[in-house]
Every structure is written in structure tokens, then in C-alpha cells.
Amino acid sequence: MHARRQQENKHDQIAHAITVDRVSKSFGERRVLDEISFVQNEGEVVCLLGASGSGKSTLLRCINRLEVIDSGRIEVFGDLLGYEPEGVGSIRISGDGKLAIDRQSVGMVFQKFNLFPHKTALENVMEAPVCVLKKRKEDARKDAIAELKKVGLEDFAGHYPDQLSGGQQQRVAIARAMAMGPRLMLLDEPTSALDPELVGEVLAVIRQLAEEGMTMLIVTHQIEFAREVADTVIYLDGGKIAEQGPADQVIDNAKSDRARRFFAAARQS
Ligand SMILES: Nc1ncnc2c1ncn2[C@@H]1O[C@H](COP(=O)(O)OP(=O)(O)OP(=O)(O)O)[C@@H](O)[C@H]1O
Ligand SMILES: [Mg+2]
Missing domain, CATH: 3.40.50.300 (P-loop containing nucleotide triphosphate hydrolases)
Incomplete structure (x- = not known):
């Protein structure tokens, strides 16, 4: 495999x-x-x-x-x-x-998804690349959308965590970790x-x-x-x-x- x-x-x-x-x-x-x-x-x-x-x-x-x-x-x-x-x-x-x-x-994904509740899926994924890696917002947005697409959630980019199922929230959490290029x-x-x-x-x-x-x-x-x-x-x-x-x-x-x-x-x- x-x-x-x-x-x-x-x-x-x-x-x-x-x-x-x-x-x-x-x-x-x-x-x-x-x-x-x-x-x-x-x-x-x-x-x-x-x-x-x-x-x-x-x-x-x-x-x-x-x-x-x-x-x-x-x-x-x-x-x-x-x-x-x-x-x-x-x-x-x-x-x-x-x-x-x-x-x-190193990317870390926990049992509890720990998404920022007041940020959309897209904003959650963009957060660290912008704040930590100092990526330009437009670039971070493009990359975040690509990461959301990889976890099958490009249509949910504007949803807040409480508008997503647990499985979707965990997939956002994985996309968020992956967005840092671990x-x-x-x-x-x-x-x-x-x-x-x-x-x-x-x-x-x-x-x-x-x-x-x-x-x-x-x-x-x-x-x-x-x-x-x-x-x-x-x-x-x-x-x-x-x-x-x-x-x-x-x-x-x-x-x-x-x-x-x-x-x-x-x-x-
Ligand atoms: N911060 C902490 N303070 C005190 N004890 C702790 C702390 N973190 C873990 N422990 C103790 O260490 C032991 C191992 O915990 P750990 O969380 O690593 O187990 P685990 O294998 O992940 O278990 P589980 O399958 O239940 O998640 C447990 O007895 C736990 O109570
Ligand atoms: Mg454990």
C-alpha cells in the first residue's frame, strides 16, 4: 500500500x-x-x-x-x-x-477539534499561516481553500464550527494543521x-x-x-x-x- x-x-x-x-x-x-x-x-x-x-x-x-x-x-x-x-x-x-x-x-490534531468558534472554516485554516508564517492574506486564502478542498469541504468555507458536523469540524482541524506545511x-x-x-x-x-x-x-x-x-x-x-x-x-x-x-x-x- x-x-x-x-x-x-x-x-x-x-x-x-x-x-x-x-x-x-x-x-x-x-x-x-x-x-x-x-x-x-x-x-x-x-x-x-x-x-x-x-x-x-x-x-x-x-x-x-x-x-x-x-x-x-x-x-x-x-x-x-x-x-x-x-x-x-x-x-x-x-x-x-x-x-x-x-x-x-509538526501538526497536531486532537480528539476535540479546538476550532476557533467565532471564525469560519476558511478563517480557521488561514489563521496560523497569516499570523505565524506571515503569509499574505490572498495567498493564505488560496492555500486554505486548497486544503479545504482536499478534505472535501470547499463548499463549507464560510461555515462557522457550530454549523458543521463533528466529522466536518475534524476535517477542518486537519486542513488547518496541513495549512502550516508540517x-x-x-x-x-x-x-x-x-x-x-x-x-x-x-x-x-x-x-x-x-x-x-x-x-x-x-x-x-x-x-x-x-x-x-x-x-x-x-x-x-x-x-x-x-x-x-x-x-x-x-x-x-x-x-x-x-x-x-x-x-x-x-x-x-
Ligand atoms: N497533566 C497530568 N497530570 C497528572 N497526571 C496526568 C496528566 N496527564 C496524564 N496523566 C496521567 O498519566 C497517565 C497516562 O495518561 P495518558 O493521557 O497519557 O494515557 P492514554 O494512554 O492517552 O489514555 P487514554 O486512552 O484514556 O487517552 C494517566 O494515569 C493519567 O491520569
Ligand atoms: Mg489519551
């Missing part, structure tokens, strides 16, 4: 989009991420699965520094995101200026706040991004979708990576009993 990406990777040197190296994070006494390490290649789609509370959202939030890690190191396209080197081998939190610049390469998209349960009949339209947009070669790290409970779209599935358990590999291997032939039970239950839901 990802033949184009794989072909590209065969000829080019494979770049790491994300490098997570022995990252730990605690909230109070609770160690939510426990020495997590993995790499994700550019052009790869990774789905992050695991029980509630296993640390999926925390890991995603650490990658674009919505949470500050306690130890370890995270690189996005080979650079620290929201941190800077301090002496030999150690890092410190960077200022807001560097953080804002670093985050420009190299990496982080999606945290992008369909779990939706009525079941609206899930498919959002998954279709994500599937299309995957086919275009977008690098994505997706937290999802939709295991059949993960099977279809993911190059690699990571199963988190208690803040550790318990399983990692191609979807079929992890979902159908998990090594640990807990993972097998998790996937058996997920298949039935």
Missing part, C-alpha cells in the same frame, strides 16, 4: 522523523513513560495503541513539548524540539521563541469524539494523507484502521513499549498475554 514511500526510501537515505531515546515522564509518583525508545522514519505511519492510561497521549504531547520530559531525549527531524543542548550530552528547555519555530514542522502530523484519537457514522469520513482523509506519504504518528483505538494504514504499530503498556512491529504481527500475533487480550477485546468492540 505504501509502495511509493517505500520506493523513495529505497533510493534515498532514510531520515528519522522522530527519535525517542530513553524518555521518562512522571506525574507526581506515577511514572507514565518509562524509558521509552523508538524511531520513526520519514514517510512512515506509526499507530500507537494501548489501554487507557498507558501513556499514549503523554508520549504524543512530549514529542511537541506540550509536556516536558524528565529524562532522555527527543529529536524531530534530527533536531531537539523545544529543548537546546546544554554542555556535553545534556539538554535544557528552550525559550518560547525557539519552541514556536520548532513546532512549525513534515510530521501527530494525531491523538482523531475520531473518538465522533458519532460512529462520522468516523469514516475522517479516516478517509487520514488514509489519503498516508497515501500521499505524510509522516504520521496516530493514537487510535480503531485497530482495523491501524492495520490498514500503519507501517508500524507500537503497543504501549504501563508506560513501556510492550510490542512493536508491522500491524499484522503486533495485532494478530502479539507476544505478551496482556497485548493479546487487549487486541482480542478491541477486535470485538
Whole structure:
């Protein structure tokens, strides 16, 4: 399914989009991420699965520094995101200026769509390109319309969020993230706040991004979708990576009993 990406990777040197190296994070006494390490290649789609509370959202939030890690190191396209080197081998939190610049390469889509309620779909998509990237309004408008078209919403450009269905709002949220030209998209349960009949339209947009070669790290409970779209599935358990590999291997032939039970239950839901 990802033949184009794989072909590209065969000829080019494979770049790491994300490098997570022995990252730990605690909230109070609770160690939510426990020495997590993995790499994700550019052009790869990774789905992050695991029980509630296993640390999926925390890991995603650490990658674009919505949470500050306690130890370890995270690189996005080979650079620290929201941190800077301090002496030999150690890092410190960077200022807001560097953080804002670093985050420009990363789009984030949450369970709740978080659109500006007083702005139309078009204005929501134009906002950051104009305010952050300083794009000219006419250019931003043209690009925003193109992004809305890609998610099938060019006819809804003038609608306010409360005039759109949940599925449409989430598609606007994806268009808004894409309008910044990210190299990496982080999606945290992008369909779990939706009525079941609206899930498919959002998954279709994500599937299309995957086919275009977008690098994505997706937290999802939709295991059949993960099977279809993911190059690699990571199963988190208690803040550790318990399983990692191609979807079929992890979902159908998990090594640990807990993972097998998790996937058996997920298949039935
Ligand atoms: N800001 C925070 N302060 C304190 N505890 C937190 C905070 N954020 C997360 N936690 C705790 O960390 C643990 C992991 O949370 P996280 O949201 O990463 O899990 P998750 O795998 O995304 O779960 P879900 O599938 O329910 O979304 C939970 O026990 C949660 O209560
Ligand atoms: Mg979560």
C-alpha cells in the first residue's frame, strides 16, 4: 500500500522523523513513560495503541513539548524540539521563541477539534499561516481553500464550527494543521469524539494523507484502521513499549498475554 514511500526510501537515505531515546515522564509518583525508545522514519505511519492510561497521549504531547520530559531525549527531524543542548550530552528547555519555530514542522490534531468558534472554516485554516508564517492574506486564502478542498469541504468555507458536523469540524482541524506545511502530523484519537457514522469520513482523509506519504504518528483505538494504514504499530503498556512491529504481527500475533487480550477485546468492540 505504501509502495511509493517505500520506493523513495529505497533510493534515498532514510531520515528519522522522530527519535525517542530513553524518555521518562512522571506525574507526581506515577511514572507514565518509562524509558521509552523508538524511531520513526520519514514517510512512515506509526499507530500507537494501548489501554487507557498507558501513556499514549503523554508520549504524543512530549514529542511537541506540550509536556516536558524528565529524562532522555527527543529529536524531530534530527533536531531537539523545544529543548537546546546544554554542555556535553545534556539538554535544557528552550525559550518560547525557539519552541514556536520548532513546532512549525509538526501538526497536531486532537480528539476535540479546538476550532476557533467565532471564525469560519476558511478563517480557521488561514489563521496560523497569516499570523505565524506571515503569509499574505490572498495567498493564505488560496492555500486554505486548497486544503479545504482536499478534505472535501470547499463548499463549507464560510461555515462557522457550530454549523458543521463533528466529522466536518475534524476535517477542518486537519486542513488547518496541513495549512502550516508540517513534515510530521501527530494525531491523538482523531475520531473518538465522533458519532460512529462520522468516523469514516475522517479516516478517509487520514488514509489519503498516508497515501500521499505524510509522516504520521496516530493514537487510535480503531485497530482495523491501524492495520490498514500503519507501517508500524507500537503497543504501549504501563508506560513501556510492550510490542512493536508491522500491524499484522503486533495485532494478530502479539507476544505478551496482556497485548493479546487487549487486541482480542478491541477486535470485538
Ligand atoms: N497533566 C497530568 N497530570 C497528572 N497526571 C496526568 C496528566 N496527564 C496524564 N496523566 C496521567 O498519566 C497517565 C497516562 O495518561 P495518558 O493521557 O497519557 O494515557 P492514554 O494512554 O492517552 O489514555 P487514554 O486512552 O484514556 O487517552 C494517566 O494515569 C493519567 O491520569
Ligand atoms: Mg489519551
